[in-house]
Amino acid sequence: MSAVKTASIGRITENKQNGNCLFGQLPFFFIGKGFCEMKTETIAAIATGMTNSGISVIRISGKEAILVADRIFHAKGGRKLAEEKTHTIHYGTICDGDEVIDEVIVLLMRAPRSYTTEDTVEIDCHGGMYVTKKILETVIKYGASPAQPGEFTKRAFLNGRIDLSQAESVMDLIQAKNEFARKSSICQLSGILSREIKNIREAILHEIAFIESALDDPEHISLEDYPQKLHNIVDNLSIRLDKLLASSDNGKLLKEGISTVIVGKPNAGKSSLLNTILGEERAIVTDIAGTTRDVLEEQIQLDGILLNIIDTAGIRKTEDIVEKIGVDKAKQYVDKADLVIYVVDSSTALDENDEEIMELLREHKVIVLLNKSDLETLTTEREIRLRMGDNKQFCAVLSVSAKCRTGIEDFVKTIQKMFFQGEINMNEEITITNIRHKTALQEAISGLKLVEQSICDRMPEDFYSIDLMHAYESLGSILGESVEDDLVNEIFSKFCMGK
C-alpha cells in the first residue's frame, strides 16, 4: 500500500515552467496530500480487550461491511442493514447458516460518517473470548479480511479524516498512564497541534510563492527590501516553533515519567519511604541491614507527575556476592536516572558509606531526604549541604518521616520546581510529546536559521526558497505529508489490534 506522497520543490519548478507560477495563484503551489492508493477490501477485528468481559465489540469496515454483516446478522424485525439509515442501532442474532452464535446489538455507520470514513458495522456481543473470536471467525468466513494492528486508524489517516499527528495521538490516548498524557493526547487529537503547524506552513508557503513569483516576473514584483521583511517573518515563525520545541522536554517527562532512583545506606528507610509514597506495602521492610537485595521498580503518580521509581539495594561496601550485584546495579541506575532520591537516616551520624554515596551523586539532580525526622536528629541539613556543596546540579535537602508520613508534600513541590519550573500547566497549551515531531521541529527550525543566514550573507533569493521548502516539508512530516510508506507502516504497526 502506498501512503501519502507529496511533490517537493521539483513540483514548483514544474509549475513555473508551465507558466503557472504567479504570486497570488497559491493553489498552483499548494502541495497537497498527493495520491493515496487505498485498500478497498473490507476488514474486521475485535476492537475490545483480549480477556473475558461484559461485552466485546467486533468492528467491520470497508465497502462491503454492510453486505458482510447482512450475511450473518438477523435483525429482530427481519429488515436488512442495507435498508437501514446510518447511525442506527439494531438488535438481533449472529448466525452461521442455521446456527445461532450470539445475541447481539449492531451499530451501523455509513460512509463517510465513521471512524475510517468507510461503511462501518460494529457488533456488540457477549464478552466471552470464545464467543467473540467465533463471531470474528464468522465475519471473516462471510467475506471480511482480518485487519492489521492499527488498520482502522490508518484508513482514517489515508482517507484524510485525520492527519498523522492525530493518528499518533489516538495511540497515545490508549497508552496514557496519567492525566497529563490523556489531556495532551486528546488535545492533539482535536487538531490543535495540526492547526498551529498548518498555519506556520501556510506562512512559509506564502513566502516561497512570493519569491518564486518575483523571480519569474521581476518587472512587476520587486524584491527590494524583501530580505529584511523575510528576516522578520522567519524570526517570528522560529519563535513559534521554538515554543513548541521547548514544550517537548516537559512533555516527555510528563508523559513517560521521571526516571528516579532511590539510594541510601541499608536501614535509612528507603523501602519504608517508597511504601509511604505508594501507599501500600510493596517493598520488603525489615530492620536487618541489606534486605533489599535487588532493585524494585514502581510507577507512582504524584499530583500529575509520573515517577518511574527504582529502589536500589543499600549502597555500602559488602562482601556478600548477591548484595554486591545489587549495589553495582544501583550505581548503574544512578548514572541513567533523571533524579536521585538519597535517603539518609537523620537519627544516625554520617559515615564513610555516606561519603561514598555523596561522591557518586555529585553530578546528578538530587533530593536528599533526611528521614526519621520523628527521632532525635544526628545529621542535619547543614551538614549535608556542606558535604554536597559542589554539586553542579540542583540539590534539595528535606526533612521527612516515612513512619509519620510527614514532609511528602514538600517533596512533591520540590520535584515540580526541579523539573517543571514550578506549576505544571496541563490545560490548553500544546505540548510536544512525540520524538518524531520533535525531530521534525528541530529540522524546520534549522531550515529557517539557514534562511536567516542566507539573508545575512546577502545570498541570492532562490537560496531562501530552498531552505524555506526544507522547513515546510519537515513540518509536513508531522502531519503525514512527504513521509515514506515504511514510516507510516511502522507507526501503525505499534497500534493495538482493532484500533
Ligand code: GDP
Ligand atoms: P531500607 O533498608 O533503607 O529500605 O530501610 P527500611 O525501609 O527497611 O527501614 C529500616 C528500618 O527503619 C525499619 O525498621 C523501619 O520501620 C524504620 N524506619 C523507616 N522510616 C522510619 C521513620 O521515618 N522513622 C522511624 N522512627 N523509623 C523508620
